[in-house]
Amino acid sequence: DNKVLFIERKGNVKLYDPIKKSTNIIAVIPVSTKYKSRQGKISEAEDGLLGIVTDPDFDKNHWLYLYYSAAGDDAKNVLVRYDYINDRLVESSKKVMLEVPVQREQCCHTGGKMDFDKDKNLYLTTGDNTSSKATGYSPADEREGRSPWDAQGTSANTNDLRGKILRIHPEADGTYTVPEGNLFPKGTAKARPEIYVMGIRNPYSIFFDKHSGYLYWGEVGPDAGRDSVNKGPRSYDEYNRTNKPGFFGWPYFGANNIAYHKVDFSTGISQGLHNPDKPLNTSPNNTGLNELPPAKKAFIWYSYNQSDEFPVLGTGGRSAMVGPVYHSDDHVTSSNRLPDYYNNKLFIFEWLRDWIITVTLDNNGNYQSMERFLPGMHFSHPMDLKFGPGGDIFVLEYGKGWFSQNNDAQLVRISYNAGNRKPNVVAQADKTTGGLPLRVNFSSTGTEDFDKDDLIYKWVVTTPTGIKMPLKGENPTYTFLKKGVYKAVLTVTDTKGASSVKMLVVKAGNQSPIVNIVVTGNQSYYFPGKPVAYKASMRDKEDGIIPGGKLSASKLKVSITQTGFDDENNSKPGHQYGAESFTEGKALMLKSDCKACHDDSRKIIGPAYKSIAEKYKDEPANVEKLSAKVISGGNGVWGEMNMSAHPQMAKNDAKAIVRYILNIASANTIPENLSPTGIYTPAAKDGILTIKAAYTDKGIPGIPPAYTEAVYRLNSPVLPASGGELNGDFQVYGKSRGKSAVFVKKAGNINFKDIDLTEVIGFTFNVSTPGKTIGGRIEVRLNSADGQLLGTANISQGLERSNIDVVLPKLLNGRQNICLVFNGSDTNEGFFYIDTVTLRAK
Structure with a gap:
């Protein structure tokens, strides 16, 4: 039935229904997602709900298999079978088939992916459950108390199920048997018979090709960026395949059997290279055999750099x-x-x-x-x-x-x-509302045919009385001399007869108002506690002006809100949005069937308009998404009831309706209308300061009132370090105000372009140097890495998250390009972490 089951790490089992176009949580599995070090530090990592697969005879037996980190103090990952009936897991049918003991002191590497072969044997990947923090090379730390840093006790241990691909045969009673042909025959001392493949690190994906009999998996490798004469090769990721059981080398070999050194972690001294033909595991953490099978080479391997063998893979981070x-x-x-x-x-x-x-x-x-x-x-x-x-x-x-x-x-x-594809049509107009005469330039620019066929363009304007007027050319111009609502339709046909249509609605006769907002001082950022002076104004051809005209200033609706960051969806600061005009959506909404299911403030069948306005911000992306849903219909956001489709509605009208609904949220932001001219003092918090000014004109007979809204947004002066242009060896991870923090590994720079430095006297860098990071230096330069030096910050070793200030030698008003240049001693441990850059005002 093309339904899709998928899982989320924190325990949700979800079902996507393509008929209903809805996604629902059908089960929540109690899982463990935390690690707790011996020092008591708790961290979030990779554990959780890890894998899902259906039985080969699912249509008959309805069996569903899950692999997850079981909740509770007993550190183990479990393979569990459920009955899946009527889109639900039957809890009473739960059968724990296999348990994999793990350690939950240190992250990471879980595996958990599953597949079946043609004989209905189940393959399950398990990660090495070993920390990679101590070294980017071979984690083989044999010192006492360091077992979470020694993959010899997991991947290279024949008596441990971690760092493996297991091959078992599920039985009807919820147990399993071990098929013939695994790596170790049943009864082999110090060896688990379930093991098919061993010596793997982080096998995060798997596929069994039933046609060829080959098993494929992707293996995420370690982190070393270069070869070491005393430790071994740089890190490689691998794509592997086999049709026979075997040992694939980890943690002794990488790529095509490039050997790591056996290192004494107490001294850092190499004791020689491992031998891929006769690998030995003599670790005190090993509970299995000392002599291992010969190591097998990777199928495809690649590092951070361009691969000589497989150049198509590119460069950069790897997974x-x-x-x-x-x-x-x-x-x-x-x-x-x-x-x-x-x-x-x-x-x-x-x-x-x-x-x-x-x-x-x-x-x-x-x-x-x-x-x-x-x-x-x-x-x-x-x-x-x-x-x-x-x-x-x-x-x-x-x-x-x-x-x-x-x-x-x-x-x-x-x-x-x-076969033949229809043309992809783009229809645009430089204006869709305005007074008479209204000259409109129509455009089909962007229209294309993916089969490269020649195209025939046909524009037709339909008057309010139904008269059709063909226009000539691909990009015609037409002047509307009579008031009314017109439809402009572009039909594009290829040489094989396939065609596509787009429609625009033009409302001629009412000149839209012009609304403007001006802010003094910094045009991009507000500073907590520092007043922001603003002035809003409106000019309408028929109604007059505000301020200074006969209209009451209260007719210009002005509001100010200060909200928190919305992750990655912030608008660019210092820009006036929404200065375009669009016809008032309320009149269109009242003419449609919307009122059959919706009300302003109460739920009927669908949600109240105010609820919609509270859920979605009045932003272009939401207007685009919701107007498409008005036309196509939808389901699943507000309950089980379908929202009717409106395919006959023009996209412009749908957008107007959506803008009207979303503007209800703005109307409720501040209880009273603000003066067009005023001063607002922002609160001391990060986020966005939004100034809105809106005016609805009186309209003219036969043409709905026109509505224009201007929006001016100022961001708080906190710049995520990852928000700039990164040039160098950086690792980006974590979250900070919706953005990622940056680990500066080596010399490099971050460019921030078009930063308004009006009234800015300096910068504050939020940095830290945890672990073995050595610190370094930040140079603030103008325009480029070799531009004018504006200031320097020295980052010392052993810093917890701290703020380091740099004072500018003079004020630099207006928009500037700022380059942060990072320097320090050459090391494998990295310089420091930089989270944010904050502008400080006088």
Whole structure:
């Protein structure tokens, strides 16, 4: 039925219904997501609900398997089977099939992905459960009390289930048996028979190709940025595959069996290289065999730098994820199946680099070549990729922030549409309202045909009485001489007869008012406790002006709000928004069927308009999204009832209605209308100061009143460090005012462009130097990394989060480009962390 089950780390099991277009939580699994160090420090990491898969005979037995970090003091990950009936997990059917003991002192690496082979054997990945903080090379710390830093006790331990791919056969009673053909025969001393693959670090994705018998997985590697003569190779991520059990090297080898040194962590001295032909595990944390199977090389490997062997993979951060091998025979009856060109190609993708690549294999499954798939499509940290039963590609995107509720997290379906494609039509006008005569320049710029067919353009304007007037050319101009509401329709047809249509609505006869806001002082930022002087004004051809005319100043609705940051969706500061004009939406709404389901302040079938206004801010993205929903219909946001579609409604009218509804929120922000001219003193908090001024004119007979709103936004003077242009070796992570903090590893710089420095006397840097970071220096320069030096801040070692000030030698009014240059001693430990840059006013 094309429903999609997916999970969230904190325990939610969710179901997307493509018919209802709704997503619902069908179960909440109690999970552990925290680590607690021996010192009592609690941290959030990768544990939680980790994997989900349906049984091969799901249509008959309705079995669903989950792998998760069990809640409670007993540190273990569990494989659990449930019955899944009528879109619900049957709690009483829960059967714990397998337990994997873990440590919860130090993060990370969980694995948890599952798949079945053609014999209905279940493959389960488990991570090495080992901290990578002590070294970016081989974590093999054998000192007493350091077992969470020693992957020899997990990945290289034949008697431990961590750092493995397990192969078991689920039985009807909720137990499992071990099939023949795993790495260690049943009864082998100091070896778990469930192990199929060992010696892996963070196998975060898996796929079993039932056609070829090959198992594929993506393995996220360590963090070292360069080779070390005493420790071993730089870090590599790997795409691996096998059709036989084996040892894949971790923590002794990386990539194509490049050996790490055996290091004495008490002295830092190398004791020689590990031997891939005869690897030995002599760690005191090892409870298994000392002699391990010969190490197998990676299938595809790559580091931060450009790969000589696989250059298509690119450069930068790494998180290797493997998808399925595509087989045309699996989707013979589907009209959306991919072209046969993709038959037998492996799909791989990258969580950090945000690409999907197809790998061409020969008849024996060996590597031949690779190429980007949909290189023009943007993905936001793709987390999983599968083919649906109809051949559609489903991609689960995590979103840009780490450990965050990301606005760009989403489930995407990609369908291949064969044959001729309709033109993609863009219809625009330089104005859609105004007084007579109203000269409108129509444009089809941006219209394209993806098959490169020649196109025929046809513009038709329909008068209020229904008379159709064809216009000539792709971008015609028309002058409206009579008042009324007109429709301008652009039809674009290709040479094969496929056509697409777009409509604009033009309301001629009423000149829209012009509303303006002027702010004195800094044009981009407000400073807590420092008064902001503003002046709002309005000019309307028919009604007059405010202030200074006959109209009451109260007719110009002025409001000021101060709100917190909204993650990544802040508007650019120091800019006047919404100075465009649009026809009052209330009249359009009253003429439609909206009132059958909605009321201003009370819920009928749908939500009250005030509830909608409180949920969604009056911002362009929301206007676009909600107006599309008015036209297409929707479900799931406010309950189970569907919202009726309005395909006949012009997009302009839908937007006008949405703007009217969302403006209800602004009307309730301040109990009384402010004076057009005044002073406002912001509170001492971060966020956005929004000044709005709006005017609705009196209209003219036959034409609804026109409404114009101007919005001026000032941000607090706190700049997230990651908000600038980063040039250098940085690691971006965490959240700070909706943005990410920056770990400065080596010399580099961050550019902040068009920063208004009016009244600014200096900067405050929020920095820290935890762990082994050594500190460094921040130079504030004008325009570029080698520009005029404005000041210097020295960052010492051992700093908890602290504020370091720099005073400017003189005032620099207006917008400037500021470059922060970072310097320090060359080290593998990094310089410092920088969270925010705050402007300080006189």
